[in-house]
Amino acid sequence: MERFHNSSGLPPTVIELIDVLSKFPGIGRKSAQRMAMHVLRSSPEFARSIADSINAVKEKVAFCRTCWMLSEEDPCPICQDSGRNQNIVCVVEESGDVIAIEKTNTWRGTYHVLGGAIAPLDGIGPEDLHLEDLFDRVSGGEIAEVVVATNPTSEGETTALYIARKLRNHDVKVSRIARGIPMGADIELVDESTLQQSLEGRVEISESSG
Secondary structure (H helix, E strand, O other): OOOOOOOOOOOHHHHHHHHHOOOOOOOOHHHHHHHHHHHHOHEEEEEEEHHHHHHHHHHHHHEEOOOOOEEEEOHHHHHHHHOOOEEEEEEEEEHHHHHHHHOOOOOOEEEEEOOOOEEEHHHHHHHOOHHHHHHHHOOOOOOOEEEOOOOOOHHHHHHHHEEEHHHHHOOOEEOOOOOOOOOOOOOHHHOHHHHHHHHHHOOOOOOOOO
16 A cells, blocks of 8 residues: 555655645645645646646746737747837836736737836845846937836836836837726726727826926
């Protein structure tokens, strides 16, 4: 008979799987256990498909060195799309925000993914984000407008003001998405209609902001 080495009565390999799954954001111990049980009840093919998909993501997916969106190509398909307006760039915190905006089917510009927001209390400064890459793109002279679509949080607002101040001496319009999105919300979780209206109703960030 198989020996158990923990008070839960589960084999060590199952406990290890639960430990790994519980490290996912938003996944608690109970949810991780349900997921592990589902894997055990499923076919070997299902388990292999999960493992293969995880390996493929780690091997094939990297960052576009132009916009820093997750991609299997460099430049990414969006940056390569000749049908996009290359003169306008939407600045977001994470790749998930790009996915949310793309679902509106209304944005035809490009993107720039910062990889987070300025958060001094968490030890995240401008140098920890892809801000200099954004400023280099603007300095190239092809960008006419920068639309800042960071989350409506204190960190997102701080980041938006930082971008506006750094670009105020450049020949570029810097705008902020409208206030239709609730304060403290994550853009990737906002409904498509509200997000579309916020993009369309964007306003220019003034010198007096903040």
